[in-house]
Amino acid sequence: MRKESTVRKWSLNAIVLLLGLFLVACSSNKANTSKASRGNYSGPVYTVKRGDTLYRISRMTGSSVSELARLNGISAPYTLEVGQKLRVKGSSGSSAKKTAVAKTSKPRASTTSSVAKVAAPPVGAKCWRWPTMGKVIVPFSSSDGGNKGIDIAGKRGQPIYASAAGTVVYVGNQLRGYGNLVMIKHNEDYITAYAHNEKTLVNTSQKISAGQKIATMGSSGSDSVNLHFQIRYRANAIDPQRYLPPMGSKPSC
Template identity: 60%
Template sequence: MSAGRLKKKSVGIAMLLCAALLLAGCSGSRSSSAGSYSGSVYTVKRGDTLYRISRNTGTSVKELARLNGISPPYTIAVGQKLRLTGKAKSATVSRKTAQNSSKKTPKKTTKTAKTAAARPSSSVPQSAWPSPGQRCWRWPASGKIVLPYSTAVGGNKGIDIAAARGAPVYAAGAGKVVYVGNQLRGYGNLILIKHNEDYITAYAHNDTLLVNNGQSVKAGQKIATMGSSDAASVRLHFQIRYRATAIDPLRYLPPQGSKPKC
């Protein structure tokens, strides 16, 4: 196989591995392409989710849904104007606004749409998550947890750890780096490590990346420095994915500041 074809194939595999990460929603950090808002009105832009808008504006998802009459699965449209304060709007008016906004939006194929086919048809239910202790995970960074894992629709699919810029980021386990880059909007400088056929860990918003695609890493090896790429503040967004499903890292990590006993 030629070098060009091999490179193309590697990129394709990496993007498929990233697809579930991308489609599951962002970590809740501010994106440079987020919609604009003035006063009490927010204008939705491509790639926005209700959860991301909540983080950008400081208005809770529950309050945004109530004010704008949006019901699960919280569908919003590009160009739609969302109220951030005031009295609640009826669901009928909200749906009509979203439909009108959609008609005005050019039909363009986005990267998210292209990767939709790679989204798993079903996720692993929490009852089928692996038992703690089956694998030895290490803390990827030291710092304060500023955003925990959430099972809510559009919720955080990992944990966000805050520390000083330049703080070390470590591999949570031994494995092979399958993605290094910043092509996935909302994650900034991102690293994905594949540990076996079942597990992948993700490290987002890094400042400096210290590993290369295809590189083998050891558990506890320094792979990056903490930053704020595509985030509102310096933090590490960390995920553990089991068969493409994001599971709660705190359920599997040892007590913070200690080494795994397994």
């Protein structure tokens, strides 16, 4: 019972910790998003629509995530509301500012305002395998608001595998913009995340072996069929391609 309680507690902590990190991490919502799915962007003001994230808005408006956050008084985890008016790059005018402040001045819970940076682990410190096969269409980026994982293109229904053995700590679609998401804890240092799945085939607290099928590829929370995959080391995102073996080969460890 105690062990089960610990897993549940870690699962909740993982969701709270990664919420803010994920909302600015995934770049699967590409710049070619149709106008029908975008917010209303007129001059210096952007109106938030369902599914928007601060990173997505930054790409559409040409403003950086940090600039949008500063202009609108938004702090991590950068929670947005449908209909919210945001000032964008180069905007001015008291009415836009007042509207934005009115929408964003409410106190928000923020447990992820900062994550201490740690040195990346050496290559080979842990054995990883590719979660699926396909072309990496968006690589990892360590820049502000960049893609904190990799996006792998594929076919709908294509198998998604666990990159290493561990315990499932989250299965759900509560993180807006990431669709059906699975997170696996591998030990006290590592966690992996698999987003935009069509179907999830595992449950929270389930023990998973390396290479076990955990989901099928889809486009939930995305504009295209792909897998958004992250490896986090002590809560910090690291470049998966630096640690994965060559595409198509098995890990040598």
